[in-house]
Amino acid sequence: MSIYELKKMLIKLLSSNKEIKFSINALVRGLSGVKHKVDLYISHPCSLAVMIPCGDLKVELIKAVVMGIDIRVPVVLLINEEELMNYEKDFRDILEEVPVRIVLYRKPSEEYSRLYQEIIKECKS
Structure with a gap:
């Protein structure tokens, strides 16, 4: 399962939950005025940005840290x-200090339901 298929499965699961309002490939404006692109942006019942890195992981981690702060x-x-x-x-060291929550997976085809539950859990906390 590719990252795009994982994203499709998460969208399908989130769509089936009537309590959740979310946007796909949303632009979220930060305090700096910059618009940051996130894969999924949950706006109700909480505000939560979800990113699924598909490029260089170092770059994606840095983007997530900057975005979380902004x-x-x-x-x-x-x-x-x-x-x-x-x-x-x-x-x-960086990840311990910033508002970015990392959720790890091994095989997205087998774990998309668990990833969905982790997103819901994070939204409720």
Whole structure:
């Protein structure tokens, strides 16, 4: 399952939940005035940005950190566990200090339901 298929499955699950209002590929304006693009933006019952990195993980992590600081909304980053292992030493300290929640997965085809539950849990907290 590709990242795009994972995104489609999450959209399908979120659409079936009538309590959740969300946008796909949304632009969220930060305090700086810059508009940040997120894969999914949940606006109700909470404000939550969800990103699914598909490029260079270092760049995506930095974008998520900057976005989390600028938009003042929690950011959930769905990352393949194997990819994060390559950069864990570089980003461990940074990720402990910023408002970015990392949710790891191994096989998106088997874990999309768990990822959906993690997003819902983060939204309720």
